[in-house]
Structures are given as C-alpha cells and as structure tokens.
Amino acid sequence: MKPTRALLAAVKGPGRTPSIHFLGPRHLENLGSHTPHAHVAGPPEYQGDGFQAFLKKLNASWGLEGASSSGSSAAASSSQETTKVFTNFWEVPNFKALKMPDLDDADMEVVMSGGASTLRR
Numbered sequence: 001m002k003p004t005r006a007l008l009a010a011v012k013g014p015g016r017t018p019s020i021h022f023l024g025p026r027h028l029e030n031l032g033s034h035t036p037h038a039h040v041a042g043p044p045e046y047q048g049d050g051f052q053a054f055l056k057k058l059n060a061s062w063g064l065e066g067a068s069s070s071g072s073s074a075a076a077s078s079s080q081e082t083t084k085v086f087t088n089f090w091e092v093p094n095f096k097a098l099k100m101p102d103l104d105d106a107d108m109e110v111v112m113s114g115g116a117s118t119l120r121r
Contacts, residue, residue, distance in 0.1 A: 037051065062085070
C-alpha cells in the first residue's frame with residue numbers, strides 16, 4: 001500500500017464518503033398535478049385565462065377539439081380519411097402492424113443511387 005493512501009485513510013476514517021447525495025426513489029404522488037398550466041416565467045398574456053385560450057387555439061390547429069386533455073388519439077377531421085393522429089408516442093401501434101409499401105426495381109434504383117440524380121414525377 002502506498003503511504004499517501006494510508007495517510008488519507010487515517011485522516012478520512014474508514015470507507016469513502018461520496019460527494020453526491022442521492023434523494024432516493026421518486027413517488028408519483030409527489031410529482032404534483034399533470035394538468036397543463038402556464039409556466040411561471042411565461043409572458044403575462046398566457047397566464048390565467050389567456051393560457052386556456054392558447055390551449056383551445058392550439059388544439060384547434062392540431063384538429064384535436066374533441067380530444068380529452070389526457071392526450072388520447074383523435075381521428076383526422078375528414079370522414080373519408082382513415083389516418084389517425086397520435087398525440088403521444090405510446091399510442092402509436094407496433095411497427096410490425098404497419099403495412100410498408102412494396103418497392104419496385106425503379107424505387108430501389110433511386111434509393112441505391114442516393115436519389116439526388118433521379119427526379120420522379
């Protein structure tokens with residue numbers, strides 16, 4: 001053993017005390033409310049009722065007027081379209097369930113060449 005380690009061990013005592021202190025496990029009930037609210041340092045026009053107006057405008061621009069505040073998926077506004085809009089990543093179906101388009105030889109040639117030299121219309 002090196003003398004400096006022996007001296008440091010004698011000064012510090014047995015064991016080593018880490019510099020950082022862990023707070024322990026987190027509990028969901030201590031995280032607070034999950035309702036949307038304005039940031040405290042945000043502009044004053046978005047505080048209070050202004051934030052609710054902002055949320056309505058935001059949901060209208062995304063086409064989520066009928067969606068719940070928890071973020072459930074909403075169908076596209078067009079009744080003919082079957083495309084779903086997902087607001088949370090965990091609502092997206094498994095990638096294996098999605099149908100990938102079939103690629104023909106021309107498509108594969110575009111991909112293999114880098115695509116910059118071929119313009120398709």
